Amino acid sequence: MIPNCKGGVNMELKDEDIIKNNIVPYLSLSIKEIILKMKTQYFKGLEEIRLRSGQPLLIKVGDKDYALDEQGNIEEKLKRGYVVSAEDIYRSVASISDNSLYAFEEEISRGFITIPGGHRVGLAGQVVMKGHELKTIKDFSGLAFRIAREVQGCSSEILSHIYPRDLEPVSTLFISAPRCGKTTILRDVARNLSMGTARGRGCNMVVIDERSELAGVYRGRAQMNLGPRTDVLDACPKAQGMIMAIRSLSPHALITDEIGRREDIEAIQECTNAGVAVITSIHARNIEEAEKRPLLRELLATGAFEILVVLSRRRGPGTVEEIVRWDSLCCG
Amino acid sequence: MLWLKTLGAAFIVSGFGAYGLMGARSISNRVEQIRDIRLAMGFLEKEISYLHTPLPLALERAAQCTPEPARTLFFECGRTLQDRQGLTTPEAWAQSLEKLRTVADLKDEDLELLRTLSSQMGMSGVDEQKKLFGLVQEQLKIQEEKARREVESGRKIRAYGGFIFGATVVLLLL
Numbered sequence: 001m002i003p004n005c006k007g008g009v010n011m012e013l014k015d016e017d018i019i020k021n022n023i024v025p026y027l028s029l030s031i032k033e034i035i036l037k038m039k040t041q042y043f044k045g046l047e048e049i050r051l052r053s054g055q056p057l058l059i060k061v062g063d064k065d066y067a068l069d070e071q072g073n074i075e076e077k078l079k080r081g082y083v084v085s086a087e088d089i090y091r092s093v094a095s096i097s098d099n100s101l102y103a104f105e106e107e108i109s110r111g112f113i114t115i116p117g118g119h120r121v122g123l124a125g126q127v128v129m130k131g132h133e134l135k136t137i138k139d140f141s142g143l144a145f146r147i148a149r150e151v152q153g154c155s156s157e158i159l160s161h162i163y164p165r166d167l168e169p170v171s172t173l174f175i176s177a178p179r180c181g182k183t184t185i186l187r188d189v190a191r192n193l194s195m196g197t198a199r200g201r202g203c204n205m206v207v208i209d210e211r212s213e214l215a216g217v218y219r220g221r222a223q224m225n226l227g228p229r230t231d232v233l234d235a236c237p238k239a240q241g242m243i244m245a246i247r248s249l250s251p252h253a254l255i256t257d258e259i260g261r262r263e264d265i266e267a268i269q270e271c272t273n274a275g276v277a278v279i280t281s282i283h284a285r286n287i288e289e290a291e292k293r294p295l296l297r298e299l300l301a302t303g304a305f306e307i308l309v310v311l312s313r314r315r316g317p318g319t320v321e322e323i324v325r326w327d328s329l330c331c332g
Numbered sequence: 333m334l335w336l337k338t339l340g341a342a343f344i345v346s347g348f349g350a351y352g353l354m355g356a357r358s359i360s361n362r363v364e365q366i367r368d369i370r371l372a373m374g375f376l377e378k379e380i381s382y383l384h385t386p387l388p389l390a391l392e393r394a395a396q397c398t399p400e401p402a403r404t405l406f407f408e409c410g411r412t413l414q415d416r417q418g419l420t421t422p423e424a425w426a427q428s429l430e431k432l433r434t435v436a437d438l439k440d441e442d443l444e445l446l447r448t449l450s451s452q453m454g455m456s457g458v459d460e461q462k463k464l465f466g467l468v469q470e471q472l473k474i475q476e477e478k479a480r481r482e483v484e485s486g487r488k489i490r491a492y493g494g495f496i497f498g499a500t501v502v503l504l505l506l
Contacts, residue, residue: 099386
């Protein structure tokens with residue numbers, strides 16, 4: 001078991017700073033005032049701020065939802081919360097997009113906008129289709145501010161498995177249910193491998209960030225520290241990105257998040273056969289559950305991954321439940 | 333005593349005359365100002381549709397290539413939005429229009445036309461923005477034509493009218 005990265009008073013202050021500096025400026029004036037009145041202790045572990053038109057203002061701390069009233073007090077009874085108005089949503093959208101929705105058409109069609117600091121704002125509203133493609137979202141009715149955190153050093157103990165002494169990084173699959181910290185750990189792995197560790201030199205890394213979560217790119221610049229030897233292919237489909245990266249960026253290892261489509265699986269095989277390690281993740285609670293998915297079973301059987309790491313939230317996000325040497329298990 | 337009456341009459345005639353000339357100049361200026369705003373709108377449309385420049389920056393760039401007083405509108409609005417004080421585009425645009433009203437020779441109907449643009453400005457996709465700016469430019473062109481016709485008929489009336497009215501006042505006083 002690898003212990004979680006723990007936070008104390010400093011972490012609370014850091015979280016408060018992140019939210020006050022990076023999130024609050026994008027909220028409507030009334031919601032801004034409510035968040036600023038919130039007690040310091042609630043900023044720690046705050047994962048989401050939810051605005052839904054005509055519904056109470058909600059925050060997610062850990063696994064629980066709380067409402068916030070007009071004085072910034074936490075309320076377990078949601079109906080006591082401040083009711084978000086359509087104007088709050090409009091003002092927040094205007095602020096997030098810099099009053100320029102046209103400049104974010106691509107992001108809106110993917111359902112979110114990344115703001116400085118790498119935080120993502122999920123969008124809900126009326127979806128406009130063009131043929132079979134989602135063209136845009138209009139008449140916004142809900143916003144989900146997801147707070148991105150860098151937890152530097154959270155992968156340090158897994159790292160000895162992924163990057164054995166004096167060897168190349170090995171292909172690793174993180175198996176994790178949603179919200180178990182896999183993106184945060186993948187980001188830290190990218191940074192550590194890129195910077196180099198006591199066990200080995202820094203590696204050329206390519207992060208294929210299809211959903212702009214790992215690097216949090218805002219106007220072409222990664223908002224997260226991914227190290228000095230990391231290239232980012234932002235908003236790039238994973239399969240195409242992997243092939244493009246091995247052809248043009250000569251990486252030692254590739255990092256990408258949430259694989260699952262056939263073309264992803266084929267691209268991973270292509271990479272591992274080309275001698276490039278792939279460090280990635282899938283949604284599943286354990287190895288057995290992952291093996292129930294035909295494509296993943298097929299991929300795991302090929303021995304493309306040498307290590308499987310199972311994550312959970314049992315002791316908070318990033319709890320490492322299991323680290324398995326898969327190459328010896330599956331291929332004898 | 334005669335010289336005092338003559339001096340007074342001269343003051344009255346020249347005062348009304350100058351007022352008339354200013355009015356005549358204002359009519360001519362309106363045409364220029366509407367044209368400057370229309371050209372700036374064209375610039376803004378290109379910044380938005382081809383370069384996807386964020387609105388505050390696009391307004392600032394449009395201001396840079398627009399002469400005063402039309403520049404005020406774009407510069408003030410761009411600066412207000414860049415200050416990030418929580419104002420939306422319609423609010424910032426309305427503030428800038430009020431400043432423009434004090435320095436330009438535009439009529440209420442011109443300002444009202446510009447005000448209608450603000451509710452949509454920036455807050456839709458590229459195609460919609462292109463249509464919006466296209467429409468506004470068309471409407472400004474119509475306003476410009478109207479203003480030009482007013483120049484032809486109104487400039488002489490105002491320019492000479494001021495002197496004539498001044499002279500009439502002098503005659504009545506005598």
